[in-house]
Amino acid sequence: MAEAHSKDTVDSRADDAIESLAARFPGLESSTYRGQVRVVIGAGVALEFFTHLKQLGFNQLIDVTCVDYLEYRGATRRYGLVYLLTATGTGRRLTVRLFVDDPEPAVPSISGLWRSANWLEREVWDMFGIRFIGHPDLRRLLMPEEFLAHPLRKDYPLQGRGERHNFPVLTREDG
Amino acid sequence: MAIAPDQVTRSSSSGDGVREEDYLWTLNFGPQHPATHTTLRLVLKLDGERVVDAMPEMGYLHSGFEKIGEHLTFNQYVTVTDRMNYISPMANNVAWHHAVETLLGIDLTPRCKVIRTIVAELARVSDHLLSNGAVGLDTGAFTFFLYGFYQREVIYDIFETLCGARFTNSYTRVGGVSHDFTPLVIEKIRTFLRTFPKTLDDMERLLTRNRIFVDRTKGVGVLTREEAINGGATGPVARASGVTRDLRKDEPYLAYADYDFQVCCAAAGDCYSRYLVRMQEMRESIRILNQAIENIPSGEVNVGIEGRLALPSKQQVYSTIEGTISHFELSMSNRGFEVPREESYAAIEAPNGELGFYVVGDGSEVAYRARCRPPSVLHFSLFPQLIRGHTLSDVVAVLGSLNIIAAELDR
Amino acid sequence: MAIELPENVMVSRLDELASWCRKNSLWPMPFATACCGIELMATGAAKHDLARFGAEVFRFSPRQCDLMIVAGRVVMKMLPVLQRIWLQMHEPKWCISMGACASTGGVFDTYAVVQGIDRFIPVDMYVPGCPPRPEQLIQAIIDLQDKIQREGTITGREFDTSQRQLRKRALVDVTGVLQVDAARNPVIQRELRFPRSESRLP
Numbered sequence: 001m002a003e004a005h006s007k008d009t010v011d012s013r014a015d016d017a018i019e020s021l022a023a024r025f026p027g028l029e030s031s032t033y034r035g036q037v038r039v040v041i042g043a044g045v046a047l048e049f050f051t052h053l054k055q056l057g058f059n060q061l062i063d064v065t066c067v068d069y070l071e072y073r074g075a076t077r078r079y080g081l082v083y084l085l086t087a088t089g090t091g092r093r094l095t096v097r098l099f100v101d102d103p104e105p106a107v108p109s110i111s112g113l114w115r116s117a118n119w120l121e122r123e124v125w126d127m128f129g130i131r132f133i134g135h136p137d138l139r140r141l142l143m144p145e146e147f148l149a150h151p152l153r154k155d156y157p158l159q160g161r162g163e164r165h166n167f168p169v170l171t172r173e174d175g
Numbered sequence: 176m177a178i179a180p181d182q183v184t185r186s187s188s189s190g191d192g193v194r195e196e197d198y199l200w201t202l203n204f205g206p207q208h209p210a211t212h213t214t215l216r217l218v219l220k221l222d223g224e225r226v227v228d229a230m231p232e233m234g235y236l237h238s239g240f241e242k243i244g245e246h247l248t249f250n251q252y253v254t255v256t257d258r259m260n261y262i263s264p265m266a267n268n269v270a271w272h273h274a275v276e277t278l279l280g281i282d283l284t285p286r287c288k289v290i291r292t293i294v295a296e297l298a299r300v301s302d303h304l305l306s307n308g309a310v311g312l313d314t315g316a317f318t319f320f321l322y323g324f325y326q327r328e329v330i331y332d333i334f335e336t337l338c339g340a341r342f343t344n345s346y347t348r349v350g351g352v353s354h355d356f357t358p359l360v361i362e363k364i365r366t367f368l369r370t371f372p373k374t375l376d377d378m379e380r381l382l383t384r385n386r387i388f389v390d391r392t393k394g395v396g397v398l399t400r401e402e403a404i405n406g407g408a409t410g411p412v413a414r415a416s417g418v419t420r421d422l423r424k425d426e427p428y429l430a431y432a433d434y435d436f437q438v439c440c441a442a443a444g445d446c447y448s449r450y451l452v453r454m455q456e457m458r459e460s461i462r463i464l465n466q467a468i469e470n471i472p473s474g475e476v477n478v479g480i481e482g483r484l485a486l487p488s489k490q491q492v493y494s495t496i497e498g499t500i501s502h503f504e505l506s507m508s509n510r511g512f513e514v515p516r517e518e519s520y521a522a523i524e525a526p527n528g529e530l531g532f533y534v535v536g537d538g539s540e541v542a543y544r545a546r547c548r549p550p551s552v553l554h555f556s557l558f559p560q561l562i563r564g565h566t567l568s569d570v571v572a573v574l575g576s577l578n579i580i581a582a583e584l585d586r
Numbered sequence: 587m588a589i590e591l592p593e594n595v596m597v598s599r600l601d602e603l604a605s606w607c608r609k610n611s612l613w614p615m616p617f618a619t620a621c622c623g624i625e626l627m628a629t630g631a632a633k634h635d636l637a638r639f640g641a642e643v644f645r646f647s648p649r650q651c652d653l654m655i656v657a658g659r660v661v662m663k664m665l666p667v668l669q670r671i672w673l674q675m676h677e678p679k680w681c682i683s684m685g686a687c688a689s690t691g692g693v694f695d696t697y698a699v700v701q702g703i704d705r706f707i708p709v710d711m712y713v714p715g716c717p718p719r720p721e722q723l724i725q726a727i728i729d730l731q732d733k734i735q736r737e738g739t740i741t742g743r744e745f746d747t748s749q750r751q752l753r754k755r756a757l758v759d760v761t762g763v764l765q766v767d768a769a770r771n772p773v774i775q776r777e778l779r780f781p782r783s784e785s786r787l788p
Contacts, residue, residue, distance in 0.1 A: 034277055034519050060404050063548040067518070067535055072543060074516075082533060084520055084548070088404055088418060091425040095520065116407025119556040127241075142234035142585055143698070144663045151242060151697050158242055160697025167665050167700075170672060170707045172745045206667055207617060208646065214619050214664060235664045236619055239696030255693060261621035305624075324631040331628075342625060342717060582620050585661075 020056070025049060038095040046098060047108045050083075054113055058085040058094060061114035064121055066128045070154040079105050079130060100130065109135035127152035199227060204570065206235040213581030215555065217570070224566045229559040233552075233584055240586035244545025249275045249349050249512070252545065257343040259547065260583040263302035264344050265294045265334065266525045272347040273428060274532035275542075277521035279512060281350050281484055285472040288430040290356055293364070293467050294337075294346060295429070295523070296460045300371075301330040302526035302578075303411075303453040303460075310450055310575035311382055314391045319382050326374050333363045349512065350485035351477030364468050368461060375457060383454065392446035396561040396573035399444055407553035410528025412577060415452045416444035422524035429523075434466045446576040484512065512540050520548075527551060527578055551577075551584040605738030608652070608678060609731040612641040615651035615675065617668060620658030622685040622717040629720040641727050648674040653730070655723075659687035661698045665706060672707050678742050680734070682726055683709045686716040 018037060022028050029040040041049050062084040069075035077099035085094045100107055109132035111117040121132045122141040129150035132138055140147065147163065149156050205216035214235035220228040240259060244252050249272075256271045257264040269291050276283065283291075308323035335341040338354045346353055382388050398408065403416040413420060421438040423431040439455040441448035477485035486505055491498030514536040522531025528550025537543040554577045561573050591597065618626050629636050636642045645651050648671045660668055672681070683703055686692035689712045691701035703709060710733065713726045737744040 033517050034280065036519055061407055062409075062522075062529065063520075063531070063533070063546070065533060065546045065548075067544045067546075072535075072537055082520075082546070084531075084533070088420050091420075114407070115402075115405050116553050116556070119552055120407075123552070140234075142237040144234070147662075151239065156697070158239075158246055158696055164662055164697060164700055165705070167669070167706050169705065170669055172708050206664065207671060213623065235661065235667070236659070237661055237663065238659055238694045238699045242696055243694070258621050258693075261624055321632045324628065325633065328628070328631075328633045341719070343621065 021049075021052070024052065036093065036095055038097055040097045040099070043098055043100060043107050047110065049096070050110045050113055053085060053094070053096075057087040057089055058092070060086045060088050061110070061116045061120075062086050062093075064110075064117055064124060066124045066130060066152075068128060068152065068154045078102055079128060081107060081124070081130070083110075104131070105129070106131040106133055108133050109138075111135055126150070129153065198222060202567070206232075213579075213584075215579060215581055215584065217558075219567070219570070221567060224568075226562050226565055226567060226570065229562050229570075231555055231558050233555065233581075235585065236581040237585040238582075241545055241547060244542055244547075246541065248540045249542065252542070253347060254343070254345045256547075257345055258582060259549075259586065260302075260525065260527060260530070260551075260580050261343070262305045262580060263298035263526045264342065265298035265346060266302070266523070266530065268344060268347040269295045269298075269429075270523045270525055270530045271532055272349060273523050274519070274521040274534050275349055278517065278519045278534045278536050279349070279484070279514060281478060283350065283429075284475050284478060285430070286474050286476050287351050287478075289467055289471050290352055290476065291347065292429045292431060292434075293356075293464060293471075294334075294344075296463050296467070297330050297333065297364070299460050299526040300457050301327045303457050306526075306575070306578035307378075307450055307453050309578075310392070310446070310572065311388070313571040313575045314388055316382055316385070316388060319378060322374060322378050322381070326371060329367050329371075333360065333367060336360050336363055348477070348485055355476045356471065361468060361471070364464065368464055368468065372458075372461060375454070375461075379454060383451070389447060391569070392450060392572055392576070394443075395446045395565055395569045396576065397443070397445045398557060398561055402557070402560065403444070406557045408528070408557060409550050409553070410524065410526070411439075411449055411452045411456065412528065412550075412554050412557075414438065414440045415448035417442045422522060422529060426522075428521075430467065431463075433470075434463045436460075436463050446572050449576040514538055514540055518544075522548065525550065527580065527583070528554070547586055549583045549586060551579045555579050555584055601739045602735070604740040605735045608738060609734040610640050611643075612653045612680075612727070612731070613643045613645050613651045614641055614653045614655050615646070615648055615671070616644055616655050616657065617671065618655075618657045619660060619664065620687065622657035622688070625717040625720055626655060626657045626684065626723065629723050634720040634724065636724065636727070639724055639727055639731075641731075648672075649676065651675055652679045653727075654679065654681045655684055656681065656688045656703055657684040657717075659692065659694055660700045660703050662700065663698075665700050665703075668703065669707060678738075678745070680710045680730060681708060682711045682713060682723075682730065684713045684723060684726070685718055686714060689714070692716055 018030055021039065025041065025045060031038050063082070065082045067080045067082065069078055069080055079100045081098040081100070083096040085096065086092070098107060107130060109117065109121055111121060119141060121135055122138060124130055125132060125138050126140040126142050127150055143151065149161065200221055202219045202221055204219055206214045216232040216235065218230040218232065219226055240255055243255055247255065253268050253271055256267040259267045304323040304327050308320035311319035331341040334344050337356070337360050338344050338346050398412065398416045400417040403413045403418050408416070417440060419438060419440055422428070424438050436459045439452050439459060441452050487498040487501050492502045516536060516538050518533065518535040520531055520533045522529045529548065530550060531548040533546035533548065534542050535544040558573065558577065562570055616623070616626055628634060630642060630644060641653065652675065654672060654675060656668065683689045687694060687699070688703050691699050695701070700706065711726050711730050713722050715722055
């Protein structure tokens with residue numbers, strides 16, 4: 001019963017979350033597609049914004065990822081980061097978008113707010129080469145350390161640039 | 176588990192007093208080790224037998240799934256999702272096309288919804304059988320694993336009857352499935368539902384109150400509720416820590432809203448609770464399956480030809496003009512789906528947790544970006560805090576109970 | 587001049603005797619990385635039961651094994667591990683490449699996946715399929731046993747044939763600049779330090 005009660009209060013808070021956000025961060029763009037609410041923020045206010053979101057009850061960071069809009073028709077900014085948030089109390093979801101550009105794309109890290117951001121941001125660094133300022137341990141997550149490129153960028157070919165052949169061959173005599 | 180002598184940290188201090196480096200030593204675990212099940216690596220810092228710290232490393236199976244997703248059409252990519260969480264490929268198929276259909280705005284037929292629900296639940300049963308079996312295997316209960324694997328073979332057999340592949344099924348299609356249920360499939364599922372609870376009872380009797388197993392898993396690898404939420408844990412791992420969240424209930428997709436079932440949770444958050452949650456979830460899956468298999472709606476399984484989304488049947492192609500046109504349009508490139516220049520995220524409750532895809536459409540029938548949100552990554556990142564203070568032999572129990580699947584971890 | 591043999595004595599060539607022993611005591615080392623690994627488990631589990639064909643003693647230590655079953659795709663980060671384990675196994679040893687990914691890269695023609703392990707280690711038997719059924723793997727093991735019996739010699743002369751093979755590899759240099767930071771790659775460093783013919787992994 002107590003659970004249900006607290007759920008209600010959190011729910012009503014989350015319902016007007018967008019309005020309170022818009023009041024606090026003027027110029028916030030928001031849109032809805034298939035029932036999914038998305039807001040676009042600037043890199044400058046990111047940390048403050050996410051701290052505020054966490055206070056609003058969005059306590060779980062589901063995913064951090066990125067889209068490289070290099071070949072996307074009509075796109076003006078190159079990298080669009082995607083943060084998927086959930087409020088486990090109410091089940092509300094929110095998608096936060098943040099755009100950055102070449103060269104030296106960088107955004108503030110939110111791994112201090114959500115632990116799950118730690119590895120997800122490392123993966124984005126590995127795959128897209130976006131620096132997360134303030135990240136405690138920004139190393140490659142998936143590719144080997146000596147790898148130089150960022151493979152999910154659109155200017156990197158699917159078959160790679162020959163890295164997968166750079167190994168010595170063992171024949172029977174080596175055994 | 177080879178100990179490299181040069182990895183034993185040596186002290187260089189000349190002063191008095193024992194420093195940490197004098198007695199701590201480092202052990203490399205993986206990436207090729209039977210108890211990691213697949214390819215992941217841990218560098219453990221040990222004080223005698225006690226784990227002081229663990230440094231997980233991954234990427235030993237990174238195959239560029241998301242990059243391939245940008246080069247294959249929505250229907251082709253389903254073959255790649257099979258190989259993602261390869262102990263329950265059906266659930267991945269359902270997740271991928273659920274995400275694509277969310278982007279495209281396709282509403283499935285009632286029959287298709289129920290069929291997908293059934294295969295997803297069968298996948299959940301087979302996944303939990305293997306993951307719990309692996310926990311048993313790692314803690315010394317080989318018979319339990321064999322019992323589980325025998326029932327997995329029965330589910331393989333059902334899938335093989337259904338779509339011809341026993342393991343990597345590639346079963347779903349945009350707007351439908353590749354093969355409709357036949358009476359033989361339904362009969363096999365009914366037989367499975369009749370016989371499986373007995374095996375499940377046997378398995379529970381074998382392990383649930385087994386003294387050795389309980390001693391090795393109870394109180395080991397405790398994940399608190401706050402840590403689970405903050406660390407992004409989902410699925411059985413989160414539910415074993417008291418997070419009452421299950422997408423089947425919270426965001427009912429497919430036909431889950433029609434069935435009576437319970438969300439299985441535990442409060443302790445240790446390896447034993449994760450085992451118990453998985454065992455109980457299999458029973459709930461059986462409940463769902465029992466309700467679903469007796470109430471399959473009749474009618475078309477794929478979205479109709481006027482929708483021009485799923486390939487029409489052979490019968491329709493050869494006997495109706497609409498069918499012929501629809502088949503032609505869908506087979507030609509750039510004539511098929513109307514894909515919005517939009518992006519959306521949709522997730523299902525996969526056996527391992529929230530499995531979602533963030534799909535970006537750019538007007539063509541190839542995704543501009545197909546991001547997979549894998550539950551395993553976040554579970555694996557929780558590992559160091561779960562193992563700190565426990566012994567070396569607990570590493571395998573914790574790893575097994577998190578059910579980390581490398582292909583999903585690394586993609 | 588005929589020598590009479592006692593009843594319980596049989597005459598054979600030493601080579602054949604050695605091969606017979608080897609083929610019936612294959613100890614597989616499962617190098618299971620991906621989906622094929624699950625089918626490998628199924629092959630060893632209750633229904634298919636590899637024990638019927640005398641190759642069920644799975645050992646996870648390379649020192650104890652003489653048959654490596656590479657089940658699943660091998661990627662850039664994993665290949666040095668694979669080569670190291672292959673070198674740690676004792677002679678005589680054989681290798682089965684199980685599944686399309688291990689044999690050719692399969693559907694994963696991407697930047698990270700090695701396009702067939704036979705580019706980098708010797709392979710005796712290929713099993714097609716994605717993943718192969720357990721029956722196919724069992725058939726491969728039977729065929730390998732056959733091969734061992736047919737070609738095997740006690741000194742391992744049959745392995746010498748591979749000396750005629752040329753080393754296919756070079757550091758592929760597609761764009762003019764090596765795309766991997768060679769200074770930080772231990773494998774390439776070792777290659778550069780030693781002449782090609784005497785390169786060894788540790």
